[in-house]
Amino acid sequence: xxxxxxxxxxxxxxxxxxxxxxxxxxxxxxxxxxxxxxxxxxxxxxxxxxxxxxxxxxxxxxxxxxxxxxxxxxxxxxxxxxxxxxxxxxxxxxxxxxxxxxxxxxxxxxxxxxxxxxxxxxxxxxxxxxxxxxxxxxxxxxxxxxxxxxxxxxxxxxxxxxxxxxxxxxxxxxxxxxxxxxxxxxxxxxxxxxxxxxxxxxxxxxxxxxxxxxxxxxxxxxxxxxxxxxxxxxxxxxxxxxxxxxxxxxxxxxxxxxxxxx
Amino acid sequence: xxxxxxxxxxxxxxxxxxxxxxxxxxxxxxxxxxxxxxxxxxxxxxxxxxxxxxxxxxxxxxxxxxxxxxxxxxxxxxxxxxxxxxxxxxxxxxxxxxxxxxxxxxxxxxxxxxxxxxxxxxxxxxxxxxxxxxxxxxxxxxxxxxxxxxxxxxxxxxxxxxxxxxxxxxxxxxxxxxxxxxxxxxxxxxxxxxxxxxxxxxxxxxxxxxxxxxxxxxxxxxxxxxxxxxxxxxxxxxxxxxxxxxxxxxxxxxxxxxxxxxxxxxxxxxxxxxxxxxxxxxxxxxxxxxxxx
Numbered sequence: 313x314x315x316x317x318x319x320x321x322x323x324x325x326x327x328x329x330x331x332x333x334x335x336x337x338x339x340x341x342x343x344x345x346x347x348x349x350x351x352x353x354x355x356x357x358x359x360x361x362x363x364x365x366x367x368x369x370x371x372x373x374x375x376x377x378x379x380x381x382x383x384x385x386x387x388x389x390x391x392x393x394x395x396x397x398x399x400x401x402x403x404x405x406x407x408x409x410x411x412x413x414x415x416x417x418x419x420x421x422x423x424x425x426x427x428x429x430x431x432x433x434x435x436x437x438x439x440x441x442x443x444x445x446x447x448x449x450x451x452x453x454x455x456x457x458x459x460x461x462x463x464x465x466x467x468x469x470x471x472x473x474x475x476x477x478x479x480x481x482x483x484x485x486x487x488x489x490x491x492x493x494x495x496x497x498x499x500x501x502x503x504x505x506x507x508x509x510x511x512x513x514x515x516x517x518x519x520x521x522x523x524x525x526x527x528x529x530x531x532x533x534x535x536x537x538x539x540x541x542x543x544x545x546x547x548x549x550x551x552x553x554x555x556x557x558x559x560x561x562x563x564x565x566x567x568x569x570x571x572x573x574x
Numbered sequence: 575x576x577x578x579x580x581x582x583x584x585x586x587x588x589x590x591x592x593x594x595x596x597x598x599x600x601x602x603x604x605x606x607x608x609x610x611x612x613x614x615x616x617x618x619x620x621x622x623x624x625x626x627x628x629x630x631x632x633x634x635x636x637x638x639x640x641x642x643x644x645x646x647x648x649x650x651x652x653x654x655x656x657x658x659x660x661x662x663x664x665x666x667x668x669x670x671x672x673x674x675x676x677x678x679x680x681x682x683x684x685x686x687x688x689x690x691x692x693x694x695x696x697x698x699x700x701x702x703x704x705x706x707x708x709x710x711x712x713x714x715x716x717x718x719x720x721x722x723x724x725x726x727x728x729x730x731x732x733x734x735x736x737x738x739x740x741x742x743x744x745x746x747x748x749x750x751x752x753x754x755x756x757x758x759x760x761x762x763x764x765x766x767x768x769x770x771x772x773x774x775x776x777x778x779x780x781x782x783x784x785x786x787x788x789x790x791x792x793x794x795x796x797x798x799x800x801x802x803x804x805x806x807x808x809x810x811x812x813x814x815x816x817x818x819x820x821x822x823x824x825x826x827x828x829x830x831x832x833x834x835x836x837x838x839x840x841x842x843x844x845x846x847x848x849x850x851x852x853x854x855x856x857x858x859x860x861x862x863x864x865x866x867x
Binding site for chain 2: 321324325327328331332334335336338339341342345385386388389391392393396397398399401404407408410411412413414415416417418419420421422423424425426441442444445448452477478502505506508509512513524525527528531538541542545548549552553556557560563564
């Protein structure tokens with residue numbers, strides 16, 4: 313009995329180590345490759361000569377706008393769909409969730425035409441519309457599930473005390489549902505930060521581009537210089553990796569409530 | 575449900591902003607695509623020529639579109655199948671606490687937060703037939719037959735993309751399965767153990783049936799993911815070699831911005847919507863059949 317337990321433990325560790333290796337080896341190769349040719353100089357070169365910080369700034373700018381808009385609208389809609397009673401509510405909920413199945417590419421042409429007609433191509437405003445529709449539905453689920461878990465009695469007590477609905481939402485419901493809202497913030501951030509298709513269609517001017525679009529440019533620029541290309545790729549992923557490991561609990565903790573619950 | 579004075583008015587007021595966005599950027603594009611798909615249009619000129627069902631007829635005769643459909647099926651079957659099986663087994667491994675488990679869990683999930691474009695770029699370089707590390711590795715350990723130009727061979731290129739997708743998203747499946755398994759009462763496992771059930775029997779008779787809600791969710795997410803697949807293809811093969819890795823999205827991109835055939839691109843979009851709708855109907859049916867909890 314003891315022996316088989318020990319064996320099991322060893323097998324568990326071996327498989328776990330193998331898994332970690334499979335995930336980390338490409339990242340380690342990336343780091344190793346980024347030092348090829350010029351060592352740490354590759355990094356200095358990419359950081360000083362190619363204004364990588366500009367693309368970071370662009371991404372941060374777009375992402376902040378999208379996070380604020382998506383989370384704000386998801387909180388309003390999630391609260392209404394969870395706690396308020398109005399005719400057609402279920403239909404509206406299904407309608408909003410149907411956007412979950414929307415493939416980004418399928419709206420590419422019309423959205424491009426809308427932006428072109430409005431003359432907003434090559435501006436960040438052109439990204440906001442498609443990003444909201446592609447990102448908000450998934451996070452609406454998370455936010456609504458958070459409100460669903462909040463007992464009605466808490467809100468009713470506040471309302472009896474003369475609190476307005478709006479105030480009850482922002483002063484009571486939102487602070488109490490912080491974990492699910494935090495999760496919506498993180499996933500909105502990641503989805504917006506990593507988006508590629510629309511960023512590559514809408515932003516034509518190089519100084520406007522976001523960080524995910526830029527490696528394809530580097531690919532053309534550095535060509536055979538693997539060292540500098542890898543250095544730039546590592547610089548791009550390291551902030552996301554750090555943020556992920558710091559906020560890891562929030563990223564995955566509520567995932568089941570969001571995805572499994574109907 | 576709270577029911578107070580201005581509940582109705584506020585309810586509508588609160589859902590309107592999001593509904594407006596969905597109308598402008600989903601409903602309008604769907605109508606636009608349907609209308610556009612009956613026209614021949616290069617996307618630049620004002621004039622559109624009505625050509626009826628011509629785009630659809632051409633689409634279903636188009637050998638590249640057959641590849642697109644085949645790739646969609648391959649991608650869906652392989653990524654969903656492998657990610658579910660691996661996800662389930664790994665989550666089962668993580669069920670019992672052991673030293674380093676939580677860190678391992680975090681590492682396994684990590685690729686899911688990284689951009690597919692960057693991941694594609696990294697693997698593209700690693701798999702370079704001449705200077706890539708993968709082939710040097712195979713040659714160094716004496717597995718020369720494995721060293722090859724996988725990405726430039728039409729027979730293997732799409733499988734490379736499938737494998738990279740599995741690398742990126744298995745951690746997601748693990749996390750969802752793990753969460754579902756945490757919801758299973760420990761008494762059930764204890765009872766099974768007392769009855770002398772083996773680990774495999776427990777997995778088969780207790781865990782798998784009880785996490786089938788997750789399996790079902792992952793299947794839907796995976797099939798939709800297969801329909802949406804663009805980023806990896808765009809940076810690794812751009813649909814090539816010889817159009818062997820074209821997906822709905824990449825082929826539509828090519829029709830829109832490569833060959834300037836917007837009507838044709840819209841027809842592809844409409845087929846995409848129809849597939850998404852069929853998936854939704856199946857999903858609703860399954861929810862309503864109440865086999866899930």
